[in-house]
Amino acid sequence: MLSLLRTIWSVFLHAFARRATVQYPEQRPYLAPRWRGRIVLTRSPDGRERCVACYLCAVACPVDCIALQRAVDAEGRHYPAFFRINFSRCIFCGFCEEACPTCAIQLTPDFEMAEYHREGLVYEKEDLLISGPGKYHAYDYYHVAGIAAADKDKGEAEGERPPVDTRGLLP
Amino acid sequence: MPELLRYLLVILGVVLAPLTIAAGLTWGERRLLALFQDRYGPNRVGPAGVLQVLADMIKILTKEDWVPPFADRPVFVLAPAIIIIATYLSFAVIVFAPGIAVAELNIGLLFFLAMSSLSVYSVALAGWASNSKYALLGSLRSIGQMLSYEVFMGLSLMGVVVMAGTFDLGAIVRAQAGLWYIVPQFIGFFIFFIAGLAETRRIPFDLPEAESELVAGFHTEYSGMKFAMFFLGEYVAITLFAAMLTVLFLGGWHGPGSQSTLVALGWFLLKTLALIAVFILIRASLPRLRYDQLMEFGWKVMLPLSLVNLLVTGAVVLWRG
Numbered sequence: 238m239l240s241l242l243r244t245i246w247s248v249f250l251h252a253f254a255r256r257a258t259v260q261y262p263e264q265r266p267y268l269a270p271r272w273r274g275r276i277v278l279t280r281s282p283d284g285r286e287r288c289v290a291c292y293l294c295a296v297a298c299p300v301d302c303i304a305l306q307r308a309v310d311a312e313g314r315h316y317p318a319f320f321r322i323n324f325s326r327c328i329f330c331g332f333c334e335e336a337c338p339t340c341a342i343q344l345t346p347d348f349e350m351a352e353y354h355r356e357g358l359v360y361e362k363e364d365l366l367i368s369g370p371g372k373y374h375a376y377d378y379y380h381v382a383g384i385a386a387a388d389k390d391k392g393e394a395e396g397e398r399p400p401v402d403t404r405g406l407l408p
Numbered sequence: 409m410p411e412l413l414r415y416l417l418v419i420l421g422v423v424l425a426p427l428t429i430a431a432g433l434t435w436g437e438r439r440l441l442a443l444f445q446d447r448y449g450p451n452r453v454g455p456a457g458v459l460q461v462l463a464d465m466i467k468i469l470t471k472e473d474w475v476p477p478f479a480d481r482p483v484f485v486l487a488p489a490i491i492i493i494a495t496y497l498s499f500a501v502i503v504f505a506p507g508i509a510v511a512e513l514n515i516g517l518l519f520f521l522a523m524s525s526l527s528v529y530s531v532a533l534a535g536w537a538s539n540s541k542y543a544l545l546g547s548l549r550s551i552g553q554m555l556s557y558e559v560f561m562g563l564s565l566m567g568v569v570v571m572a573g574t575f576d577l578g579a580i581v582r583a584q585a586g587l588w589y590i591v592p593q594f595i596g597f598f599i600f601f602i603a604g605l606a607e608t609r610r611i612p613f614d615l616p617e618a619e620s621e622l623v624a625g626f627h628t629e630y631s632g633m634k635f636a637m638f639f640l641g642e643y644v645a646i647t648l649f650a651a652m653l654t655v656l657f658l659g660g661w662h663g664p665g666s667q668s669t670l671v672a673l674g675w676f677l678l679k680t681l682a683l684i685a686v687f688i689l690i691r692a693s694l695p696r697l698r699y700d701q702l703m704e705f706g707w708k709v710m711l712p713l714s715l716v717n718l719l720v721t722g723a724v725v726l727w728r729g
């Protein structure tokens with residue numbers, strides 16, 4: 238009986254405790270830079286699309302919510318002809334970001350994606366593509382990848398050694 | 409004519425006031441629970457969230473009012489009405505301030521006890537007519553609980569009756585002009601308080617509903633406005649018990665200040681609301697009892713305690729002459 242009264246008293250004292258609630262629209266919660274929220278497609282520092290349409294993100298996605306189609310441009314670069322993420326299925330696990338070899342697909346600290354219609358949650362490429370490089374400012378896949386691109390040849394990338402002469406006798 | 413007008417006004421007030429308090433409680437309880445749990449509760453709709461009541465009303469009125477095909481339809485529909493009627497009728501005998509009562513019956517207390525027993529029917533019939541196992545289990549539990557707690561609820565009040573020498577609620581309040589009965593009848597107050605919690609099926613005596621075990625107990629199958637009736641019935645019953653505690657133990661309308669009717673009503677309201685807040689505080693703090701604990705507590709602790717209380721009160725009253 239006494240312990241019951243003590244319980245009631247200590248619960249009563251909570252009336253004067255600090256509130257745990259975050260008054261959301263007025264008071265914004267702190268979101269860490271690595272928060273896994275709305276997904277974007279980024280561009281390399283020279284302003285070109287990073288995505289090379291390798292399908293790795295679509296494969297990694299546990300709920301199969303990424304759909305894309307590869308296309309090849311005049312320079313021989315691969316790019317996605319369309320890129321679609323169905324956010325009503327996405328679980329914001331971040332696996333796509335992990336899988337992406339070009340840092341193209343990135344999750345951002347933004348969770349305010351509410352829509353009145355489900356179709357509104359299907360984001361197309363133009364909704365996903367942003368104009369900047371996202372979290373990795375200087376990274377440019379084609380400059381470290383070891384393959385030839387329009388503006389450089391094999392072995393000319395930063396920190397990259399010239400290709401091995403496979404026909405020579407010395408390494 | 410003014411006499412008749414005054415009477416009609418009193419009736420109107422007695423009909424509207426408990427309803428307003430009960431509706432306000434749907435918001436007030438959530439705010440208070442939140443207060444005790446370091447939250448804010450509903451605070452968005454209107455000033456401090458009071459219009460939440462309205463929002464809830466709109467929502468619940470637009471819900472489908474569904475009667476399950478396996479239910480016993482007439483009884484199913486009747487049950488929620490009984491609980492409202494039974495609790496509401498009790499308000500007729502409560503004396504809020506000198507002369508402010510619908511009927512100052514000389515058996516007011518007995519009338520209250522009779523009506524509060526009637527509300528058992530509502531719960532029992534609701535569970536039976538629903539024809540579902542959760543509802544039936546809930547209603548069986550509540551029949552057992554309410555019947556056994558009614559026994560000593562009545563007995564705990566007999567101490568007050570012995571001291572005041574009447575069943576008339578107005579006379580009981582007048583007899584407390586000097587000393588509120590909570591002091592000499594503290595055990596009676598305590599027992600009636602607990603019986604009130606059990607009768608209104610509040611935590612820690614909410615076994616008939618027991619969300620975590622029985623879905624929603626006796627009103628599992630109810631939806632829409634019928635569900636709201638049960639909900640409202642519970643809040644009206646809480647208000648009723650708080651008012652009865654005020655009348656019987658806390659000196660009713662007595663309080664410092666002028667003797668005008670308005671001040672008296674203010675004191676009554678204040679005491680009632682404070683008691684309701686205590687009910688809610690208890691809900692925020694205590695866990696639900698097990699069923700055997702509930703029965704044991706009722707029959708082995710509360711019943712002997714109320715009998716001893718009655719015996720001692722009777723002896724003292726006789727000895728004083």
Ligand code: SF4
Pocket residue numbers: 276294297298299300301302303322326327328329330331332333334
């Ligand atoms: S965050 Fe997870 S679920 Fe969402 S698109 Fe990426 S891999 Fe799929």
Ligand code: SF4
Pocket residue numbers: 287288289290291292293294295305333336337338339340341342
């Ligand atoms: S993993 Fe990256 S590069 Fe590959 S398709 Fe997905 S976004 Fe494009």
